[in-house]
Amino acid sequence: MNTGLNRTKWEPYVWLLPSILLIAIFVIFPILIVFKLSFSEISKAGVIGGFVGFDNYVEAVRLPAFKTVMLNTLWWVLSVVILSTVLGFIIALVLNQQFHGRKIARSILVFPWATSLVIQASVWNYIIKAEYGNLNNVLLNLGIIQQAINWRSSYQIEFVWECWVGIFVTVPFVTFCVLSGLQSIDGSLYEAATMDGAGFWSKLRNITLPMVRPSLTVSTVLNIIYVFNSFPIVYTMTKGAPAHKTDTMITYLYMLSFYERRKGPATALSVIGFLILCICAGIYMVSVMRKEEEL
Amino acid sequence: MKKLFALFLIVALMLCMVPAAFAADDEITLDVIICQYGPNTNDWFLGKGMDGSNFVEKFEAANPGIKLNLDVVSWNDVYTEVDTRIANDNAPDILNIDVFANYANEGLLMPVKDYCPEDLFGDFFPSFIDQSVIDDTVWAVPDLASARALFYNVDIFDEIGEEVPTTWAELQDVSQAILDYYDGEIYPWGIDMTTDEGQAAFAYYTWGNGGGFVDENGDWAVNSAENVEAIEYAISLVNDGYTNPNPATQTRYDLQDMFAAGKLAMVIAPNQLPTYVADKGGEINMATAGLPANEGKTSSSVGVMDRVMAFKDDSAPDQAARNEAIGKFLKFFYDPENYVGWVSMEGFLPAVNSAVEALVAADPTFEAWLDVLGGCQFYPAAKAEWDQVKQGVIAAEQNALTGADVQAELDALQAELTK
Structure with a gap:
C-alpha cells in the first residue's frame, strides 16, 4: 500500500521529466545565457569578456534611436494586435454563417498565414513599388490614375505599410481562433435569445463575446508575443531605414549586433524586450482570469 | 541477449x-x-x-x-x-x-x-x-575585387542629344533634360543610401569633392567641409526629383533592375552589371564612364x-x-x-x-x-572604427533625406569618433 502511495506521488514527475528537461535545455538555458551576456563585456568580434554591471543597459538606453524604436514598437504591437483582432473577429462572424462557398473562403484565408513572412513582405514590396509595382499597374490600366504613385513617399507611410502587412498575416490566426470558439457555442442559446426578442447587437454582446472570450484571450496573448518578436516584415521591407525610424525593437537589436557590432547593448535590449513581454502577458492574463472568476 | x-x-x-x-x-x-x-x-x-x-x-x-x-x-x-x-x-x-x-x-x-x-x-x-x-x-x-563605374543608357542619351556628365553641374543639367524629355517616366540618376550600401554613396560624392572618410594623415574626418558640401549636393539631387524616389530603401539591386528595365538612365554599379542585366532579360545599350566630380575636382571610383x-x-x-x-x-x-x-x-x-x-x-x-x-580608392576598412563609421555615415545620409542638417549629423558622428 505504502509503495503504491509513494509511486502515485512521484510518477507524474517522471512523466513530466522529459518535457522539463527539453524546456530547460532549449528555453531556460538560452534565456539565462542572454541574461549573463547582458551583464558582460562583448567585443566587436564576439569575444565575451568580464562582468560590466549595467553598462550595456545604460548604453542601450542612451542610444539616439532608442526612444524612436520603443515608440515604433508600441505602435507596431498595438496597431497589429488590435486591428487584426477586430478584423479577424468580424471575418470569423461572417465565416460562421451558412453561405455558398464557405469552405473555399475558409481555405483561402489560410494562405497568408501559411506563407512565410519573408515571402509575404517581399510580395507586398513588389505590390507597392512605384516603378512597375502591381498596384500602380492595375490603377494605371483601369485609368484610375494617370501617373505612377510613390506609395512609400515618407518613412511614416512605410511604417504604416509594415503594420498593414503585419495585420494581413495575423488576421487568419485570429479568425481561426475565434471561429473555433464560435463553433462551440450552443445554437439553442441564440434561438432562446431570438425568442426573447434580442437583436444582433444584443446577442453579440451577451452571448457571442462572453463565449469566445477564452479564444480571444489565447489569440491576443500569443499575438502580442508573436508581433513583438516579429522580425521578417520590418527587415525585408525597410531594414529599419531611414536611420532606424521604421525599426522595431527586434530588428533594431539585430542591426545593433550585426551591422553596428554593438553586441553588449543589443543583448541588453533583448533582455528588456523579454521583460516587457513577460509583464504585458502577465498583466493581461491576470486581468482576464479575474474577469472570468467574476463571471 | x-x-x-x-x-x-x-x-x-x-x-x-x-x-x-x-x-x-x-x-x-x-x-x-x-x-x-x-x-x-x-x-x-x-x-x-x-x-x-x-x-x-x-x-x-x-x-x-x-x-x-x-x-x-x-x-x-x-x-x-x-x-x-x-x-x-x-x-x-x-x-x-x-x-x-x-x-x-x-x-x-x-x-x-x-x-x-x-x-x-x-x-x-x-x-x-x-x-x-x-x-x-x-x-x-x-x-x-570589383570596381564601380558609371553605367549609362546610350539610347536615352542619343535620344535627348546630351553628352554623359563629367561634373556635378552637368549632371544636374542632363538630369533636368531627361526629366523634361521623358516627362518623369525615366529616372535620370540612381542613388542608393540604404543600410546595405549607403557608405558607397558617401564615398562616390565625397571623393568626387576632394573629401572622404579620412584626412591626409589617415585620421577620421567625416565632417570636413568637402564632405558636407558633397552630401548636401547628393540630397539636393533627390529633392529635385532627379533620382529614384526612395534612396533609403531602394538597394543597388533595385537600381540595377530599373536600369535593366530601361527606367533609369544612369547608375553607379560594379563591373558585373552587363551580366546582371542580361540575366534579367534586359537589352540595354549601355556604356561606362567615370563618376562625375565637382568642378575642378577629380573623380575616383570605389574599389x-x-x-x-x-x-x-x-x-x-x-x-x-x-x-x-x-x-x-x-x-x-x-x-x-x-x-x-x-x-x-x-x-x-x-x-x-x-x-x-x-x-x-x-x-x-x-x-x-x-x-x-x-585608379580606385578603397574604404578604410583597416581602421578599428570602420563598422561604426560605415553605419554612422549611412544614418547621417538617411536622416538628411528626412530633412536633418548634414553638418550637424556629420559633426555628431565625428564627435563620437574622436571622444
Whole structure:
C-alpha cells in the first residue's frame, strides 16, 4: 500500500521529466545565457569578456534611436494586435454563417498565414513599388490614375505599410481562433435569445463575446508575443531605414549586433524586450482570469 | 541477449574511434568558411561545378593528409555564424569575408607571413595587400575585387542629344533634360543610401569633392567641409526629383533592375552589371564612364575587395603543420588553373597578377576594368572604427533625406569618433 502511495506521488514527475528537461535545455538555458551576456563585456568580434554591471543597459538606453524604436514598437504591437483582432473577429462572424462557398473562403484565408513572412513582405514590396509595382499597374490600366504613385513617399507611410502587412498575416490566426470558439457555442442559446426578442447587437454582446472570450484571450496573448518578436516584415521591407525610424525593437537589436557590432547593448535590449513581454502577458492574463472568476 | 547487444555496441563504438585515433597523428582538418557570392559558389566548392568535380575533392586529392571541412555561407548569415563560433571558442581556421580589423585588433588572426608562401604573397597586387595592413602587419589577403563605374543608357542619351556628365553641374543639367524629355517616366540618376550600401554613396560624392572618410594623415574626418558640401549636393539631387524616389530603401539591386528595365538612365554599379542585366532579360545599350566630380575636382571610383584570413588555434598539436596546410590551401586556390575559373564564374576581378593574362585572353573587357581598378580608392576598412563609421555615415545620409542638417549629423558622428 505504502509503495503504491509513494509511486502515485512521484510518477507524474517522471512523466513530466522529459518535457522539463527539453524546456530547460532549449528555453531556460538560452534565456539565462542572454541574461549573463547582458551583464558582460562583448567585443566587436564576439569575444565575451568580464562582468560590466549595467553598462550595456545604460548604453542601450542612451542610444539616439532608442526612444524612436520603443515608440515604433508600441505602435507596431498595438496597431497589429488590435486591428487584426477586430478584423479577424468580424471575418470569423461572417465565416460562421451558412453561405455558398464557405469552405473555399475558409481555405483561402489560410494562405497568408501559411506563407512565410519573408515571402509575404517581399510580395507586398513588389505590390507597392512605384516603378512597375502591381498596384500602380492595375490603377494605371483601369485609368484610375494617370501617373505612377510613390506609395512609400515618407518613412511614416512605410511604417504604416509594415503594420498593414503585419495585420494581413495575423488576421487568419485570429479568425481561426475565434471561429473555433464560435463553433462551440450552443445554437439553442441564440434561438432562446431570438425568442426573447434580442437583436444582433444584443446577442453579440451577451452571448457571442462572453463565449469566445477564452479564444480571444489565447489569440491576443500569443499575438502580442508573436508581433513583438516579429522580425521578417520590418527587415525585408525597410531594414529599419531611414536611420532606424521604421525599426522595431527586434530588428533594431539585430542591426545593433550585426551591422553596428554593438553586441553588449543589443543583448541588453533583448533582455528588456523579454521583460516587457513577460509583464504585458502577465498583466493581461491576470486581468482576464479575474474577469472570468467574476463571471 | 541484452549483454550481447551491449558488448556489440561497445565494440562498434571502439571500432569507430580507431580511424579517428590514427587520423589524429597524420591528418589535419581545416575548417573553412567561404561566402556565397552567387548561385554557383556552392556548386564550385562542394558540388559538380569544377569540371564535374569540386574544389574540396580536388584539393584533398592533391594534398593527401589535409581534409577540408568547408561551408559556403550566405552573406546574410556569415557575420552571425562567425561571431557565434568565436564566442564559442570555435573560430574557423580559414575565413573568407570582407572585414578583418576587429578580428586582427582582438588578437584572433595570424599574420599572413606565418602561413602564406612567399611566391604567392608576391603575386598579389600590392595596392590590395596595403588595404589589409594594421601596424605594419598584413592580416589578410584579397580573394577578389570589383570596381564601380558609371553605367549609362546610350539610347536615352542619343535620344535627348546630351553628352554623359563629367561634373556635378552637368549632371544636374542632363538630369533636368531627361526629366523634361521623358516627362518623369525615366529616372535620370540612381542613388542608393540604404543600410546595405549607403557608405558607397558617401564615398562616390565625397571623393568626387576632394573629401572622404579620412584626412591626409589617415585620421577620421567625416565632417570636413568637402564632405558636407558633397552630401548636401547628393540630397539636393533627390529633392529635385532627379533620382529614384526612395534612396533609403531602394538597394543597388533595385537600381540595377530599373536600369535593366530601361527606367533609369544612369547608375553607379560594379563591373558585373552587363551580366546582371542580361540575366534579367534586359537589352540595354549601355556604356561606362567615370563618376562625375565637382568642378575642378577629380573623380575616383570605389574599389570593393573581400579577403581571406586565418585564425589562431592554440589547441592545434602541430602549429607548423597547420600553417603549412593553410598555405597549401591558398596555393591551390590561387593556382591560375583553379582561380581563373572561380573569378570569371562569379564575374569579379582578380587579386593576383598570375590570373590576369588568362582572364584578359578569355574576356578582353577585363583589361579596361583592371585599369579602373588601378585608379580606385578603397574604404578604410583597416581602421578599428570602420563598422561604426560605415553605419554612422549611412544614418547621417538617411536622416538628411528626412530633412536633418548634414553638418550637424556629420559633426555628431565625428564627435563620437574622436571622444
